Amino acid sequence: MEINSALFQTKQVAQDFGSFGTWMSLRSGYKYAALRLNRYACFLQEIERQWRCVPEADSLVRSFGPEYMRRHRLFTQWLGEVHSLTVSTEAFRHAAESRQIQNLMDQLPANSSYRQLAEDYLRVLEQRHAAGRTSLRSVRLALTPAIALLKAAGHSILGQRHLNRYLEAKPGQRAALTGFISHLRKQHAYELTMPAKSSLPNQRKRIEKRLLELLETGVKSQTAKKEWIYLGLRYFHNVTARKAQKAVSGARQPALSQGINAHLEGKIYWLPAFPAPSDALSAGH
Template identity: 30%
Template sequence: MPAGRKKRCESCYWKGLLKKRIAMDCAGFSVPAMALHFSNFGGWLGENVGTHKAAITLHRYLPFFLEIEKQWQSIPEYAILLKHVGTSGLRKVLLPMKWMQEAGLVVVDAGAKAEDSDQRRVAVTLEKFKTGTAQRAILDGYHDQLLTAKKKGKTTWRSIRLAMTPAAALLLHAAAKEVCPPDQKALDTYLGKTPGQRAAVSGFVVYLRDSHIVNISIAPSSNKDKRAKKKRLENKLLRLLAENDQSKSSRLKLLAVAMAYFHGVAQKDITGKVMESLVAADDGDGSVLKANGQAYWLPGKFQLKPFLTPSNAWTY
């Protein structure tokens, strides 16, 4: 036993301190049920991160529980909590949220979480321009058009985010050249630097043409653009191979880039969910992926073994 501990070992000291701090923080609640929730969370925290760390960090989570008490007097449904603090706010209280899930107090809605994140990122995109500027007026109009489509069920918040991002980028690019709204020259130079945004910015180009009577259009992709895109994919592929990161997420990213480079399959289409529906086979020199009745061959460096688990449909 370390000197100075008298009759208590270090483990007992931190257990006692955690218990004392739980009691002190619980005194700040006016609703007994919330005090009990916080006490249970404190005990759970000690078991999961250790009494030493729990005793030191417990107090930082008190404001979150006090805010819940102030707003609802009890722990609300996940959707209500998400709307109040947002995904960024929930990321700051990962441990309390994990405890709530394990205790059966909330059920996380992944769809609602993703939608909230997309909405907030759209709001950030709008704020790239000050209210009252010509660029903001154009972007607001495009945003309103996308929201109308959303109300009719024709689009999603994710699609709105993906459409707004290049629209704002094009406006910024044109503003740097003191052009508003963007003209054909601004669009061409923008796509020359970011040819991968051709499809994403096409909706905004149509909006400029129809709503602001701008003589603007996207020309068919040239061979030069295709070669430039191929070269970017090649460089990205070589970089990922050099990193040799064996984590599942990195292997999935490598596979997505490889499918785009060798077969022209969009990277966004190669997701974990899609991977689970694929069947892979080794032909000796590489791997053959079979998806939706079509076979794709990849060289041996792109082995699929790291993705295989007993629970999915992958087989060698």
């Protein structure tokens, strides 16, 4: 213990490390303690660097995160048994939400324009949280669809088409996304509007109309075949626009009489065969 304690600059932290080592030896045996103390020595060195002493348990969770503290749970137990310092459930919850928020932000490239938009919106949400107007969980839930929309735009300029496509694929995120769209309009002059809810049934009618048009004219070109598969997946199987587009390249047609097998994420979706021009002509008689 004396050798390891010499790793520390402050007397208090050195004493705490010695106390922790003794406690671990008595609890788990000397060999177990000897094998694991070096890892905890690094942990204590970081604590010393930040605070110069062992802080409140909640401060450790906020700084290192819940997962890190779980990996060092013996130190947390020592704090509770020897110093009566316990980590509150709220601190763990707060730290977990904060880490999830940071993980969301990290999905956007650092220093990118969309990352800056997200950080600006996060500041607004954090101000509401600090004022007691919303919970940290609500901050995360509001940020989630905002990040997803920005990712969907990719390298192109965020526009109405991206918003429409996202809500078409994720209609349940409509309410959570409203605040972000309002923020973009007011603070960044984006000309975006939330599409009317009635547009979804109308969209199904438009798909049906286009399928009937293809049925009448027949499907000959490769572009028309891809459109038939795309529209068929959306109409007959309620597949989202993004997934339907993904499936187009993987579809195949064993035979006209058997229809089309569209392969998507390990599943096979059956679709009516491509209507041939001759079928279209006979359908008119």
